[in-house]
Amino acid sequence: MKEFKNFINGQFVTSSSGKTFTNRCPVDNSVIGTVHEAGQQEVDMAVRAAKAAMKGPWGKMTQAQRTALLNNVADRINERFDEFLEAECLDTGKPQKIAAHIDIPRGAANFKAFSETVANHPTEAFHMDTPDGLGALNYGQRTPKGVIAVISPWNLPLLLMTWKVGPALACGNTVVVKPSEETPATATLLGEVMNECGVPEGVYNVVHGFGPDSAGAFLTEHKDVDAITFTGETRTGEIIMRAASVGLRNISMECGGKNPGIVFADCDLDKAVEGTLRSAFVNCGQVCLGTERVYVERPLFDEFVQRLKDGVEQLKMGRPEDPSVDFGPLVSQEHKDKVLSYYKLAVEEGATVITGGGVPEMGDALNAGAWVEPTIWTDLPDDARLIKEEVFGPCCHIRPFDSEDEVVHLANDTNYGLSAAVWTENSAKASRIAEQLEVGLVWINSWFLRDLRTAFGGAKESGIGREGGVHGLEFYTETKNICIKF
Ligand SMILES: NC(=O)c1ccc[n+]([C@@H]2O[C@H](COP(=O)([O-])OP(=O)(O)OC[C@H]3O[C@@H](n4cnc5c(N)ncnc54)[C@H](O)[C@@H]3O)[C@@H](O)[C@H]2O)c1
C-alpha cells in the first residue's frame, strides 16, 4: 500500500488534521494507496517555505547555477524513468507505451527547454536621444515574480505540472504545486528527485488535496502567493480567477476545448484517418487538444466515417503494462459516469451511433475499472449539447460540409478556442483556413506535434495567456526598465 505525503521544505509530511483520502487505479478500481490531504496549516507552511527559499541559497544562485540544477533534475527523471512510468500509469490507467512516449519524456524535457530559453533570451535595451544631446540608455531587467501556485490536472499529470514548474524555476521563482486529487504520484516522486539533485529546500513544494475547501482553494487564496498558473476546466478557472483578484495576483490559464478536425477531400486519407484516430482517442480522449468535432468534406464523408470506425474497432484495451495495449480507461469512476451521461445524451439528441456508445465487457477484474467504449456519432444538429460541451472522453462527432466558408463558420461556432487540426494536401488552402480559426493552436496534416519554443495556449474560454518558449517569461518574471542619463 503506497503512501503519498505532502512535500514541504524538502521534507515529506503528513497533515496535522490526519485527513487522508484513497488513491485508486482506474484500470480495475483497486486501491493504490493513501494520500495525506494538506489543510490550511500545511498550505501555509508550504507557501512560507517557498517564500523563505527566495531569500536563501536559491535566490542567490546565478542563472547558470539554476540552469545546471534543472538540467540535473531532467537527467534524474530520465534515470528514474521506469519509476515515473509505473507511477503515472498506476494513477491514470494509461498504456505504458503512451506514457513512455509522451508523458515521462516531456516531464524531463520541460525542465531542459526552459532552462535553455531563460539562459539565452536577451532582455531589451534602447539608446535614446535627449534634448541636451547627451542621450540616455534604457535597459530591461527581469526578476523572479516570487512564489508561484501551480494547480494541475489529472490527464497528463507530470507533463502538465512540469510545463509550469520548469519555467517557474528557470526564472528563479519557487513553487507550491497542487496536483489533481486523482493523480498524486509523480508530483510526489519529483520531490525525491529535487532532493537528490540538491535543489534547495522550499523551492519545490507539493500539497495534496481537492479544490473547494481544500488545498486548492487554500493555496489560491493565500496572500503570499505571488501568481497562479492553472490548467483545468474553464469553470474552475473562473473560480481561481476570482481568488487571484484579491491582491491582484497574475494568472495563467490553460482550460477546456471543443476542438475541430477539418478533413478536406484532397487530404492524404491515410494520414487524416490515423491523425484523427490519435487526436480523438489517444489517452482515452482525455487530452485538452483532442478532436471532439470532425468536419469532413462531403465527397469523402462516407469513406472517412468507415475508415475511422475500422480504426476505432481495432484499438486494444487492457492493462498499462501490456505492450500491445493502446487504449486505457478513463481516470476515475466519477469521470466515467460523466462521459456515459454524454453517451446517453447523444442518443437523446438524435445521434446515429456509428460505433461504441457503451461500456465494454472486460471479462475479469478490469470490469471494475473506468472503461468505456470508444465512440463515433453522426447526424447531430449543430446546436446539440454534444457539439457545444467538452466531453473529455474517447468520442467524436463527424459532420459533412460543402465549402470553406461553411466549415470555418462551423469550426468557430463554439465558446472554446484551444486547438484545431486541418487535413489537406493543398498548403495554400491549409494556411487560408488556419488563419481564420479562432484558436490558439492549429496543426496542419499533424496533431500534438510540439516545439516547446512556440506559443501554447487558448483563445476565448480555453484560456488566458501563452506558455512555452519566451512567451511564459511575461508571466514568470517582472520586467523592470532602468534608464541611465549620460
Ligand atoms: N488547455 C490545456 O492545456 C489543458 C490541459 C489539460 C487539461 N485541460 C482541461 O482540464 C480539464 C480536465 O482536468 P481536471 O478534471 O483535473 O480539471 P479540474 O478543473 O476539475 O481540476 C484541475 C485542478 O484544479 C483543482 N481545483 C478544482 N477546483 C479548485 C478550486 N476551487 N480552487 C483551486 N483549485 C481547484 C483540482 O483539484 C485540480 O488539481 C478539462 O476541461 C481539460 O480540457 C486543459
Ligand SMILES: O=C/C=C/C=C(\O)C(=O)O
Ligand atoms: O491535455 C492537454 C495537453 C496539453 C499539452 C501541453 O500543455 C504541452 O504539450 O505543452
